[in-house]
Amino acid sequence: MSDREERLPGGNVTAGVVRIGNTVRRPAGPHTPAVHAFLEHLHEAGFTWAPRPLGVDELGREVLSYIPGSPVHPDRLDLLDSDQSLSEIGRLIRAFHDAAAEFVPPPNACWQVAIPDVGADLIVHHDIAPWNLIGSGDRSWTLIDWDFAAPGTRLWDLAYAAHGFVPLTADPSATRPNPARRLRVLVDAYDLDEGQRHRLLDLLPQRTRAMYDLLAHGADTGTEPWATLWREGHGRTWGANTDYIADNAAWWRAALLDE
Known part of the structure; x- marks a missing residue:
């Protein structure tokens, strides 16, 4: 494969993501060794729907295996229309959490935490969403962007x-x-x-509100990238969605509890 750098699209939070051959290079940070240990554990535990960690390159960038396919968000959201796809995603998240539950973090592990979780039972992704999902032609899925993996809970991750x-x-x-x-x-x-x-019903609006609060605080303090995302209108979106979830709590309750 060519060693030419190809800039990859996306990345509201992490800039400078490129592809070189069958690898992806991303800016590394103090959290990178712990995240790589976690990804290695997931593969060893049989959860293969994540990139493989491949160390750090000569420029100090983390190196991950390249996953062929297309990001589901924003152009392939149709892949999520069917019950089959939603069921696959639900089972994938469960398999991930089950594999993560057996992980023992390395000594002095450092994690990048944007939003504190409601607990710390295991290491979770903290950003499981269509913009971090790659879909391929054979309907297989891969979760990417593990920078914010950190201690948390299953239900906080699932609510997001x-x-x-x-x-x-x-x-x-x-x-x-x-x-x-x-x-x-x-x-x-x-x-x-x-x-x-x-x-989970209690956490649905709380988790969405936490994103709004993060962006609002970023706007107040000038902290990037949250301040820029707030200016671009992401705060309004998360705020409106929080109200929508809370206002329709009876729908979600009836659906999940057969009431």
């Missing part, structure tokens, strides 16, 4: 995923028919028990 994949949005141009049923499909595939479903 539900926002993006159902999606739980106030934007009529982005919504899918019957979002309550789609939420049920995703959660059934993940296989939550009744108590976990009650807890």
Whole structure:
């Protein structure tokens, strides 16, 4: 393969992501060794729907295996229209969390934490969403952008995923028919028990509100990239979606609890 650098699209948070041959190079940070140890563990545990870590290059960039396919967001959201796709995503998230539960972080592991979780039971992704999902022609999926992997909880991670994949949005141009049923499909595939479903219902608006708060704080303090994202209108979107989720709590409850 050519050693020519090809800049890859996307990346609201991490700039300077390039492809060289069958690898992706990204800016490294203090969190990179822990994230690479985590990704290596996932592959050893049988979770192969993530890039392989390949060390650091001569420019100090982290090196990951290149995953062929297309980002689902923004141009291939049609891949998520079917119940089959939602079920696959739900099972993928469950398989990831189950594999992550056996991970023992290296001593003095450093993680990049943007939003504190409600707990710290295991290492989770913290940004499972269509913009971090690669879909290939054979309907296989790969989760990318693991920079914010850090201690957290299954349900906080799943609540964020539900926002993006159902999606739980106030934007009529982005919504899918019957979002309550789609939420049920995703959660059934993940296989939550009744108590976990009650807890998830509480977390759905909290997790979305946490994104709004992060962007608002970034705007107040001038912290990047959050300040720029706020100026671009992302704060309004997360705020509107938080209100939408809270206002329609009865829909989600009826869908998840058979009430």
